[in-house]
Amino acid sequence: MEADILVVDDSAAIRKILQRVLRQTGMAIGLIHEAGDGQQALEVLRGQKVNLVLTDINMPKMDGLQLLAAMKSAPAWKEVPVVMITTEGGEAKVAEAVRLGADGYVRKPFTGDQIKEKLAAFLEPALPL
Amino acid sequence: MSLENLIVEYLQRATTEVFATMLGSELARGEASGEKTLPDPGDGVVTFIGVAGPWAGTGSISCSPAAACRVCSCLLQTEAASVDEEVLDAMAELTNMIIGGVKTDLEQHLGPLGLSIPTVVFGRNFKTKAAGGAAWTAVRFDWEGEAILVKFCLAPAERASRALPLPGQDCALEI
Numbered sequence: 001m002e003a004d005i006l007v008v009d010d011s012a013a014i015r016k017i018l019q020r021v022l023r024q025t026g027m028a029i030g031l032i033h034e035a036g037d038g039q040q041a042l043e044v045l046r047g048q049k050v051n052l053v054l055t056d057i058n059m060p061k062m063d064g065l066q067l068l069a070a071m072k073s074a075p076a077w078k079e080v081p082v083v084m085i086t087t088e089g090g091e092a093k094v095a096e097a098v099r100l101g102a103d104g105y106v107r108k109p110f111t112g113d114q115i116k117e118k119l120a121a122f123l124e125p126a127l128p129l
Numbered sequence: 130m131s132l133e134n135l136i137v138e139y140l141q142r143a144t145t146e147v148f149a150t151m152l153g154s155e156l157a158r159g160e161a162s163g164e165k166t167l168p169d170p171g172d173g174v175v176t177f178i179g180v181a182g183p184w185a186g187t188g189s190i191s192c193s194p195a196a197a198c199r200v201c202s203c204l205l206q207t208e209a210a211s212v213d214e215e216v217l218d219a220m221a222e223l224t225n226m227i228i229g230g231v232k233t234d235l236e237q238h239l240g241p242l243g244l245s246i247p248t249v250v251f252g253r254n255f256k257t258k259a260a261g262g263a264a265w266t267a268v269r270f271d272w273e274g275e276a277i278l279v280k281f282c283l284a285p286a287e288r289a290s291r292a293l294p295l296p297g298q299d300c301a302l303e304i
């Protein structure tokens with residue numbers, strides 16, 4: 001089954017990079033939605049079924065940790081895996097994300113292989129054409 | 130190791146790592162310099178990102194418009210012929226990743242630090258200055274003929290708004 005993914009980052013550059021990297025993973029990926037902050041992400045989640053969320057931490061309006069907390073406290077979204085992708089590599093931030101229920105953590109800068117490895121537990125391989 | 134030397138080392142490491150991982154470019158070690166030997170960029174693209182916490186300061190990257198376009202092309206794998214929104218966004222993210230990496234490295238020694246949203250300026254004949262007079266530590270990288278200048282200034286938060294002596298003299302931190 002193809003997974004629909006939501007990419008949340010205030011940087012359009014990172015969203016574009018992740019779109020490309022995700023398409024190159026060889027995983028079964030359907031739609032890739034985008035949001036520029038946590039608030040926009042919640043709006044997307046209210047209107048779309050999403051199977052996985054990749055989110056930055058440092059964002060205006062609502063940051064990635066607030067988004068994570070909102071998702072994990074909502075029955076409709078608490079089972080959706082959330083992987084943090086961020087420059088925030090400090091132990092305190094990682095511990096906070098884990099405490100809030102993050103399902104994975106990737107530090108920027110990242111390689112395509114690191115993204116693929118982190119998402120392998122949540123996505124199925126694409127069927128051969 | 131003094132704080133200034135530590136910052137130089139972390140700027141070297143973060144910049145070469147981001148260029149190798151995200152841009153697919155190998156950067157040679159840059160040339161470190163203090164503020165007094167820094168030319169004012171004046172023209173081109175300059176980015177800033179704030180660091181806050183028990184220590185406060187600013188990280189900055191400056192380069193020519195051509196280098197900024199090349200950063201965008203390598204990062205996004207698209208052609209960038211002139212400085213536009215996409216180029217400015219790519220420069221902002223480059224700054225976020227490099228200075229974010231330095232911030233994470235410094236947290237081992239200085240405790241938790243926060244990072245602001247980056248700001249990017251593109252123009253001609255401008256001057257930049259860090260308020261409070263904190264001195265910059267800079268590393269200049271040669272990226273196949275284009276200069277990439279990565280700078281960082283940092284001081285204890287209670288002093289960050291006042292004039293400071295040069296880094297290394299100001300900070301008694303020895304690591």
